[in-house]
Amino acid sequence: MVIKMDIKIKEEYLQQAMELHQKNPVVDAHLDLAGEVLLRHQTGEQEVVKKYYLPHFKQAGMKLVVSSVYVESGNLDWGWENALSQIAVLKKDISELDEVILVQKRSDVDRLLQENKIGILIYMEGLDCIGEDIDRLNVLYDLGVRGASLTWSRPNKLAVGCCKASEDRQITGSLSQAGVRAIKRLEELSMFLDVSHLNDEGFAQVYQIAERSFIATHSGSRQVYHNYRNLTDEQMKVLASQGGIMGMNGCKYIVGSLSGNHLEMLCRHIEYEVEKVGAKHVGYGFDLCDSYSRASAALQGKCYTDRDDCLLDHSQVPLVSAALLQRGMDTELVKGIMGGNFMGYFKGILGQ
Numbered sequence: 001m002v003i004k005m006d007i008k009i010k011e012e013y014l015q016q017a018m019e020l021h022q023k024n025p026v027v028d029a030h031l032d033l034a035g036e037v038l039l040r041h042q043t044g045e046q047e048v049v050k051k052y053y054l055p056h057f058k059q060a061g062m063k064l065v066v067s068s069v070y071v072e073s074g075n076l077d078w079g080w081e082n083a084l085s086q087i088a089v090l091k092k093d094i095s096e097l098d099e100v101i102l103v104q105k106r107s108d109v110d111r112l113l114q115e116n117k118i119g120i121l122i123y124m125e126g127l128d129c130i131g132e133d134i135d136r137l138n139v140l141y142d143l144g145v146r147g148a149s150l151t152w153s154r155p156n157k158l159a160v161g162c163c164k165a166s167e168d169r170q171i172t173g174s175l176s177q178a179g180v181r182a183i184k185r186l187e188e189l190s191m192f193l194d195v196s197h198l199n200d201e202g203f204a205q206v207y208q209i210a211e212r213s214f215i216a217t218h219s220g221s222r223q224v225y226h227n228y229r230n231l232t233d234e235q236m237k238v239l240a241s242q243g244g245i246m247g248m249n250g251c252k253y254i255v256g257s258l259s260g261n262h263l264e265m266l267c268r269h270i271e272y273e274v275e276k277v278g279a280k281h282v283g284y285g286f287d288l289c290d291s292y293s294r295a296s297a298a299l300q301g302k303c304y305t306d307r308d309d310c311l312l313d314h315s316q317v318p319l320v321s322a323a324l325l326q327r328g329m330d331t332e333l334v335k336g337i338m339g340g341n342f343m344g345y346f347k348g349i350l351g352q
């Protein structure tokens with residue numbers, strides 16, 4: 001299926017982007033893949049990544065996809081079990097694919113390029129499921145998890161999240177002592193820290209506490225579109241000052257493309273971020289959720305027909321790169337934004 005985009009991309013820029021995507025690493029720093037695989041397995045489906053994602057990943061030249069383990073609010077009472085199930089089922093689903101590997105260490109990032117593999121890096125989107133039991137981070141590490149955000153949009157025992165994508169309200173509250181210990185443990189384990197869903201107080205505290213670079217896997221600019229899921233100019237500068245990267249979100253409520261001007265708004269965020277903090281601190285973290293939502297609805301016997309994502313699927317990721325090129329961005333900068341920057345970050349943060 002082809003959908004009409006709001007910016008008409010000239011053939012030459014599309015060609016240039018497609019070529020760049022086949023010859024250079026492309027990274028999506030946020031996708032709720034583990035949760036979707038579990039939902040689809042629960043409806044009796046198998047080979048979910050192969051069927052729903054692999055063809056699009058290949059079309060877009062994806063090299064690394066960061067899969068979140070996201071526990072829905074309705075599953076929090078059995079959040080630990082739900083998280084472990086997501087991890088197990090995702091690992092099983094990709095273990096049957098020759099083209100895909102689980103990325104757990106620095107050398108795995110090199111393998112993606114050397115052996116032309118697509119990497120899946122698993123991380124926790126919110127640590128509600130560990131409560132205050134920091135040792136559970138070691139259990140997650142042993143299972144192959146290599147990063148975490150302290151919170152999703154809700155408060156938990158570690159910190160306070162900001163609001164959901166479709167809301168624009170501030171939730172106040174600071175990190176707990178357990179939250180501070182969690183950051184230390186993540187750093188000891190060479191796991192990356194994501195601040196995308198953290199509230200403003202939490203963000204400031206993380207900057208004081210963290211000794212290793214942290215990132216925002218899926219956030220845009222709050223100046224371009226006011227939503228508490230996006231970062232202020234000051235937060236963007238802080239993030240960049242300590243070697244962090246912000247992955248451009250692709251959810252219309254965060255991008256602010258409610259009238260359908262998806263590519264235009266995605267480009268505006270990215271260009272603004274590049275101008276403010278430099279291109280090497282910008283990447284893609286599209287958080288495409290429609291497929292997850294369809295799977296979730298199907299499990300409840302419903303049909304999901306809304307559309308929250310700016311892109312139809314990963315096959316359209318090159319359109320963003322093409323739009324940036326067409327609007328005059330330098331090719332080298334686009335190469336970093338579409339994946340080079342995050343590849344360098346993950347290679348640096350993961351252990352041997």
Ligand SMILES: [Zn+2]
Pocket residue numbers: 125197218287
């Ligand atoms: Zn999220």
